[in-house]
Amino acid sequence: KAGVTQTPRYLIKTRGQQVTLSCSPISGHRSVSWYQQTPGQGLQFLFEYFSETQRNKGNFPGRFSGRQFSNSRSEMNVSTLELGDSALYLCASSLESENAYEQYFGPGTRLTVT
Amino acid sequence: KNQVEQSPQSLIILEGKNCTLQCNYTVSPFSNLRWYKQDTGRGPVSLTIMTFSENTKSNGRYTATLDADTKQSSLHITASQLSDSASYICVVSASNNDMRFGAGTRLTVKP
Numbered sequence: 001k002a003g004v005t006q007t008p009r010y011l012i013k014t015r016g017q018q019v020t021l022s023c024s025p026i027s028g029h030r031s032v033s034w035y036q037q038t039p040g041q042g043l044q045f046l047f048e049y050f051s052e053t054q055r056n057k058g059n060f061p062g063r064f065s066g067r068q069f070s071n072s073r074s075e076m077n078v079s080t081l082e083l084g085d086s087a088l089y090l091c092a093s094s095l096e097s098e099n100a101y102e103q104y105f106g107p108g109t110r111l112t113v114t
Numbered sequence: 115k116n117q118v119e120q121s122p123q124s125l126i127i128l129e130g131k132n133c134t135l136q137c138n139y140t141v142s143p144f145s146n147l148r149w150y151k152q153d154t155g156r157g158p159v160s161l162t163i164m165t166f167s168e169n170t171k172s173n174g175r176y177t178a179t180l181d182a183d184t185k186q187s188s189l190h191i192t193a194s195q196l197s198d199s200a201s202y203i204c205v206v207s208a209s210n211n212d213m214r215f216g217a218g219t220r221l222t223v224k225p
Contacts (some may be wrong), residue, residue, distance in 0.1 A: 042217045042218060043215040056211055103160065103164065
């Protein structure tokens with residue numbers, strides 16, 4: 001079974017631009033969660049989608065948004081990029097939404113904002 | 115306030131030695147605790163997941179313990195290998211699906 005895939009792996013953007021990141025979960029997994037990881041803050045939860053609906057949301061500004069498609073693939077969008085948005089963005093999938101289920105992480109997208 | 119604190123922040127050991135990483139939490143009501151290993155530039159990989167009723171779980175040379183009364187967990191690595199060099203992250207989930215991440219322990223295994 002293929003693991004979680006994320007595209008692109010690396011991305012360089014300038015301040016003010018917007019960016020869209022993509023995540024394909026493991027086949028059969030219906031829950032997709034997004035995380036931001038920076039050296040200073042560690043891993044921080046952005047949001048979780050399950051069956052095309054946002055189930056949980058972390059404490060991030062509205063510039064961060066996401067969606068999930070009927071095939072469980074998910075996209076994350078960041079508008080009006082700021083330097084502080086430079087981070088590794090990780091996507092994780094699991095069978096169901098409840099946290100008792102194992103989460104499988106993708107390799108991440110390294111975003112650099114200049 | 116739900117918190118997860120890990121110690122030490124970083125650790126250097128010699129190949130073949132054992133080590134123990136600590137995780138203290140205040141997350142409530144507790145649902146489960148996970149340990150992840152994250153190699154540089156890669157996504158985290160799950161090592162163990164423990165619920166309230168479990169106090170120890172092993173995965174090869176990795177053994178996690180949980181004391182739900184004192185809200186402490188430890189990850190013990192036996193006979194360390196160079197490939198164990200990574201960050202180890204403790205994640206605690208509450209019953210309402212709130213997940214809290216520790217800052218991680220950076221382990222370096224030297225030959």
